[in-house]
Amino acid sequence: MEEKSRAEQKDSLLEQAKRQEKIKKRKWLELLLIIVTLTAFAVIMNGVDIGKRPMHGAEDDVEALMLDLMTAIEQGNWQQAELLNSRLDWAFAKVEKRIQFGCSREDLLRYEEQLAILQSDIDVADRQDAWRTLAVLQSIWDSLGE
Amino acid sequence: MAEGLVVAFRAVVAFVTLLIFARLIGKTQVSQMTFFEYIFGITIGSAASTLTTSLNERPWPIWVSLAVWTVLIIGTQKITLRWHKISRALDGEPTIIIQNGKIIEENLRSAGYRTTDLLQQLREKNVFNIGDVEFALLENSGHISVLKKADKEPLTPADMQIPVDYEGLPTELIYDGVINKNNMSKLGLEERWLRDQLNQRGIFDVRQVSYAQIDAAGKLYIDLKQAAENQRQQ
Numbered sequence: 001m002e003e004k005s006r007a008e009q010k011d012s013l014l015e016q017a018k019r020q021e022k023i024k025k026r027k028w029l030e031l032l033l034i035i036v037t038l039t040a041f042a043v044i045m046n047g048v049d050i051g052k053r054p055m056h057g058a059e060d061d062v063e064a065l066m067l068d069l070m071t072a073i074e075q076g077n078w079q080q081a082e083l084l085n086s087r088l089d090w091a092f093a094k095v096e097k098r099i100q101f102g103c104s105r106e107d108l109l110r111y112e113e114q115l116a117i118l119q120s121d122i123d124v125a126d127r128q129d130a131w132r133t134l135a136v137l138q139s140i141w142d143s144l145g146e
Numbered sequence: 147m148a149e150g151l152v153v154a155f156r157a158v159v160a161f162v163t164l165l166i167f168a169r170l171i172g173k174t175q176v177s178q179m180t181f182f183e184y185i186f187g188i189t190i191g192s193a194a195s196t197l198t199t200s201l202n203e204r205p206w207p208i209w210v211s212l213a214v215w216t217v218l219i220i221g222t223q224k225i226t227l228r229w230h231k232i233s234r235a236l237d238g239e240p241t242i243i244i245q246n247g248k249i250i251e252e253n254l255r256s257a258g259y260r261t262t263d264l265l266q267q268l269r270e271k272n273v274f275n276i277g278d279v280e281f282a283l284l285e286n287s288g289h290i291s292v293l294k295k296a297d298k299e300p301l302t303p304a305d306m307q308i309p310v311d312y313e314g315l316p317t318e319l320i321y322d323g324v325i326n327k328n329n330m331s332k333l334g335l336e337e338r339w340l341r342d343q344l345n346q347r348g349i350f351d352v353r354q355v356s357y358a359q360i361d362a363a364g365k366l367y368i369d370l371k372q373a374a375e376n377q378r379q380q
Contacts, residue, residue: 034166041159045206100148101155105201145204 044101048145051098059087060094066138073122073130081122081130089115102145111140149201156205160194163209167216172223181288182236186219237286244282247295257284268292314362323353323371333360344368 054061065088072081092115096108114137121130167190190212197208226233241253243264254264264282267290273279278298283291303310317329325337341352343366349355354374359367 037162038166041163041209042206044155045159045204045209097148100152102204102206104204105149105152 046102046145048099048102051102052095052141052144055098056094060091062088062091062095062141065091066134066141069118070131070134073127073134076125076127078122078125085115085119085122089119099145107140107144111137111144114140152201153198156201157198159205159209160197160212163212164190164194167212171216171219181286182222183219186215190215190219240283240285240291242281243284243290244276244279244292246281247277247279249276253284259284264290312362316359316361316367318357318359319366320352320355320358320368322357323355325352335360349374 052062054064058064065084069081069084069088072078072084092111100108114133118130118133118137121133193208193212193215196203197205197212200208222236226236241257243250243254243257243259249261249264254261265276268274268276268279268282271290271292273292273294278294279292280295281293285291317333318326319329319335319340320326325340327337330337330340340358344350344352344355347368349368349370354370355368356371357367357369361367
């Protein structure tokens with residue numbers, strides 16, 4: 001009888017220990033989940049610099065396209081500038097999808113607005129204005145996500 | 147820019163972040179909220195709302211502000227738990243506003259509490275005559291604790307020296323037609339026993355039960371779902 005109650009006591013202690021182990025494990029898992037979630041949010045919100053990097057080669061390389069545009073405008077090659085500007089427009093639309101979660105809407109709209117102004121500068125072949133607009137574009141691009 | 151998508155993303159971030167931070171802050175925020183903590187709560191809520199809808203702001207700085215406020219709240223909680231003097235300085239102390247049936251106007255005034263507010267709170271505690279109050283304390287949360295005069299307190303079994311059974315906490319056995327096996331095993335009860343009890347009461351399908359609990363004395367309480375209840379009445 002006494003042996004039986006001792007065995008029962010042992011079983012209950014074992015069960016209690018198992019339960020505590022389970023609770024401990026769950027707490028660690030919860031903590032891990034919290035850390036992973038918060039880190040994921042932080043990475044997405046701060047991932048603008050990563051998003052700005054080209055992911056489809058030259059197609060969405062906004063920085064390279066802006067440099068090419070600068071050269072084309074400098075040389076007065078307006079046909080090439082026209083082509084590069086439409087490619088820049090397309091490339092930025094691609095990049096925008098990746099960086100929109102970490103940027104302010106205002107900055108993105110400002111960039112789009114300057115792109116439209118640049119188009120009109122190229123249309124009228126105004127080198128001075130095109131240069132100025134391109135400089136503004138470069139500055140907005142650099143400040144995106146900062 | 148897909149504004150809807152960005153708002154949805156930000157809303158998810160704000161929601162999950164608030165959920166996590168509220169959990170980290172703990173239950174005291176709800177149950178024992180002081181005025182200070184109330185302000186904290188409003189600020190955090192406001193920051194979460196800005197994070198969701200102010201698309202002209204970058205989300206990261208707002209999120210950081212949310213995190214910093216949370217850290218400050220947790221820090222303040224830890225400090226106030228550790229050092230009582232700081233706790234008193236930050237949260238204040240309960241103020242006696244009624245003593246022996248008399249309003250202490252000076253204390254009431256210094257707490258910025260109006261007599262009408264006091265009367266309303268007393269009425270909510272079923273006290274309609276200030277003369278019945280031995281002590282009333284204005285707590286840090288803004289609520290009032292009332293101790294009625296001994297002769298105005300309701301009669302209890304202890305006053306009558308009547309022994310009462312220990313009630314304890316009831317344990318849930320069935321919720322929405324599903325047996326809580328965890329609680330059953332904790333109490334050392336078998337499912338067959340529960341089904342027998344239900345059968346004795348004319349319930350042959352556990353899914354008909356909305357809620358069932360057992361108290362410390364072993365008394366079973368069963369609440370049937372509306373449809374099953376109607377069926378039984380017919």
